[in-house]
Amino acid sequence: MKANSRRKQKLLARAAGAAGGKVSGAAKPGAGKKSGGSGPNKGGKSAGQKFQFYDAGDEILLVGEGDFSFAKSLLLPPHSIKPQTVTATAFDSRQELAEKYPDTGAANVEFLETFEAATDDDGASGSGDEAGYGTQDEAGADAEADAADAGASGDEAPVYASQRRAHLLFNVDATALGKVKYIRKRKFDCVVFNFPHTGSGITDQDRNILKNQQLLQGFLKAVGPALSRKGKVVVTLFEGAPYDLWNLKALAKAAGYVTIRSGAFDWAAYDGYRHRRTAGVGDTNKKAQDRAARTYVFGKTGDYREIASANANAQHLSSKRVQKELADQRKRKRPRRGDSDSDSDE
Template identity: 35%
Template sequence: MGKQGKQKNLKAKGLKGALARHQLKEKLQKVSNTPTKKANDTGRKRTNQKAFLPFGIEDEILLIGEGDFSFACSIVKSGLAYPEKLKATSYDSFSAVIEKYDGAEDNIAYLQSEGVKVSHEVDATRLCQSLKVKASKKEKKHMDSMSHNEREKLSHIVFNFPHTGKGIKDVDRNIKANQELVLSFLKSADELFQVLGVGAEGKIVITLFEGEPYSSWNVKLLAKSVGYKVKESGKFDWSLFPSYHHRRTIGMGDTTKPSIERNARTYVFENFKKENKPSKETDDSD
């Protein structure tokens, strides 16, 4: 059976749909338990690296800063989310996107054919304004009285590898500029959750490369200043998103080292107000 057939089965209701979703979960679990090899000073050893997904197939996901939209395509093609529950956005206009990134036009056409909502000129630091989401005082009062099931079902806002793309040579100024971007995004995402009535149920997901200068961004402290804490985190598993190609903010090309060869980490942040079990980070260290 082709990929399109499998995706339709995932959407199907009743026994057929349940079976398809169960098979997908088994597939992901198999990936989680696949042993991998790693060299050390005493030779080679086997380790179990747990596959980490920051969202579930039933979640309503908003993707920010999509670049060439290959991450959204990979999610859909791998059956990791229902297309109708996915919204993919770019900072650039449609014309700028297809000019900057090879294959972007085909990716966008594919997503739209599958039922994914695609939007352009969405500023990560001004989400409510960009998405034209606004609630009056009367609407806010009404949403406060609504049950969680009656509210907008947006559950995750995902921003992979945020970066200003300004190419600032001075390290300290570069770090500060990107901290300001991430902090503004966190505030904007929280505002969107509040306006939509999602409140403390919403999760903010950020993926960064490991090491410097990203460690100096202190993303956990930035989130804490906005009222969010790490619910869980884990290594970004490139193998889960086979058709995803990380692109630079300024256009095609890769960094000095191919992205897929670089370690990255995904953080899932939740609001302090949410009454939950103590937060924990996925233990995927060797």
């Protein structure tokens, strides 16, 4: 019996290796879920490696940013993402944000508007004129033009004085991204919505769930045109009720997305990030940093569908191959008539 068990283990390992060799770059089924929040980048499994939702060089769009503390954390170690690859948006106007989050809002905005990437080796200084963005007055004129095009206030348009700084937008509705000219003219590799919530204060749980599902549905519909060919949509939610009842993965599937991977959200990986309530300053009954949360990564393109399909097929084929080979072994070892079966108690 022990020999049969060893043979089965060898066959499982061989089949898994063969299937894995046929699927280039495919994530292992279940990767990330067993990692306990240290889920790896690109679905691989590596000891001590944290779950990373973005890839190097991604153009990143952040929506529903609250006080912009998450955007700030991405520019700092250990991420140190180039500021010019980050566009951060808030639902509130600049003034509303400062009033809603008086302890952090204005300070984080000032940081993002002044923090610059290191000078490139080619000697580009990143100043307004040399970078091609013009003076601050010209940037403001562009901002007003963008706002007029979208039918929103001037706060909506991007603030940028240098090619090496992040782009900030205000008055941006995550369910109406197509109304923002700056976003409409670009494609993003990674669009992030952390802890989406309507903040409506509805006490009836069923109605509250429905309102937040509608928010997610609107976002998933609006973000599609903003994605690059292999663009990813990243959503983080708290774990447990009522968030699990929102059925995020089912909503994403219905909107034409496929789940690439997921992993526990690691608060410590984002220095200075503070989850802020939609309604303003204050924590929920339990501090956000003490609550378990999970990050989901979705893809919309055929490429991601092929990867997900390949993963499922590889798992299915591996199982079928093992069963077939075990059945063949049993047939080969089945004693023929007249043969001695003295070794059948192996």
